[in-house]
Amino acid sequence: MDVTRENWAPERRLGRGGITTSALGFGCWAIGGEWFSGTGQPWGWGKVDDDESVAALRRGIELGVTFFDTAATYGTGHSEEVLGRAIAGRRDEVVIATKWGLPFEPGSRRSDLVPDTSPEHARESLTGSLRRLGTDHVDLFQLHVGDAAPEEAAALREVCEDLVAEGLVRSYGWSTDDPARARLFAEGPHCSAVQLNANVFEDAPELFALCAELDLAAVIRGPLAMGVLTGKYAGAPGSAPALAGGDIRAQPPEWLRFFADGRLKPEWRDRFDAVREVLTSEGRTPAQGALAWLWARSPHAVPIPGVRTVAQAEENAGALAFGPLANEQLRQVDALLGRAG
Numbered sequence: 001m002d003v004t005r006e007n008w009a010p011e012r013r014l015g016r017g018g019i020t021t022s023a024l025g026f027g028c029w030a031i032g033g034e035w036f037s038g039t040g041q042p043w044g045w046g047k048v049d050d051d052e053s054v055a056a057l058r059r060g061i062e063l064g065v066t067f068f069d070t071a072a073t074y075g076t077g078h079s080e081e082v083l084g085r086a087i088a089g090r091r092d093e094v095v096i097a098t099k100w101g102l103p104f105e106p107g108s109r110r111s112d113l114v115p116d117t118s119p120e121h122a123r124e125s126l127t128g129s130l131r132r133l134g135t136d137h138v139d140l141f142q143l144h145v146g147d148a149a150p151e152e153a154a155a156l157r158e159v160c161e162d163l164v165a166e167g168l169v170r171s172y173g174w175s176t177d178d179p180a181r182a183r184l185f186a187e188g189p190h191c192s193a194v195q196l197n198a199n200v201f202e203d204a205p206e207l208f209a210l211c212a213e214l215d216l217a218a219v220i221r222g223p224l225a226m227g228v229l230t231g232k233y234a235g236a237p238g239s240a241p242a243l244a245g246g247d248i249r250a251q252p253p254e255w256l257r258f259f260a261d262g263r264l265k266p267e268w269r270d271r272f273d274a275v276r277e278v279l280t281s282e283g284r285t286p287a288q289g290a291l292a293w294l295w296a297r298s299p300h301a302v303p304i305p306g307v308r309t310v311a312q313a314e315e316n317a318g319a320l321a322f323g324p325l326a327n328e329q330l331r332q333v334d335a336l337l338g339r340a341g
Helices: 050-062 074-087 119-133 150-165 179-185 205-214 266-279 286-297 310-317 327-336
Strands: 011-013 020-022 025-027 067-069 095-100 140-143 172-175 191-197 217-221 301-303
Touching: 025 050, 050 074, 050 310, 067 074, 074 095, 074 119, 095 119, 119 150, 140 150, 140 191, 150 172, 150 179, 172 179, 172 217, 179 191, 179 205, 191 205, 205 217, 266 286, 266 327, 286 301, 286 310, 286 327
Parallel strands: 025 067, 067 095, 095 140, 140 172, 172 191, 191 217, 217 301
Antiparallel strands: 011 020
């Protein structure tokens, strides 16, 4: 079913479960602050003000955002602690998603992101997450190892079913960009979502089709292309702000292809400029237009842009009032980016 202005609603079911959530979530990677690998590779988004992060998350709740996505490893536990502060006394108003599979020493601010796909780690990680979040259950528990072996994942799916039966987890999913792996997890009756990378520049047609087929929520990480689609880094060459050393985009790993040497690559600036007019139609900001593209792309999409400030929370939540782009605008974006068939 196409998403249109007429059938747009700012709330939706989280996949095939009974959980209702906002069509927009907030991602909590950035609020974990700075953390690094043993060799100094930054995994965070730079320094943060925890009080401002809490205020931003609470402002989101006031504006209708009820879905918050974090992970045990973000900031080596710090993101979950900050989110726990923000939702204290309001747990019944929100839907909390977290992830497991990348162990760390809590509070160390160091992790080499070496996966642990053992059933024992799943339980251990959940225990730590519940403590840091200050809750007795999470609504969506997600495997954070996108390329885990299928035989390992099948066993972990059964662990998740056990956790549901014990009341510690309401539903579960997999953060993976592989449709075959997502389909494997979805064989479990309480699997409700797949977390996938998608944005105006990076479509995910197979995974969107899978979500439509199996009635799964498409939790969208990277909806603003690591900040490119905000327009903040897309000024004239050399004019946009350089990224600070503790920001993953300043020293991007191989998979992060938008930035180099602390600045946006020229080819991505050009692609942003090509679609800017469509994204900012009807008074939207570029970020709001990028979120609108995802809602138009799939009725299952729940994008989770990151927020660190009240201003970011207000801008992203403001996209809910506009709703999706029109289908004709989707076709325009495809044509402008050379994707028209």
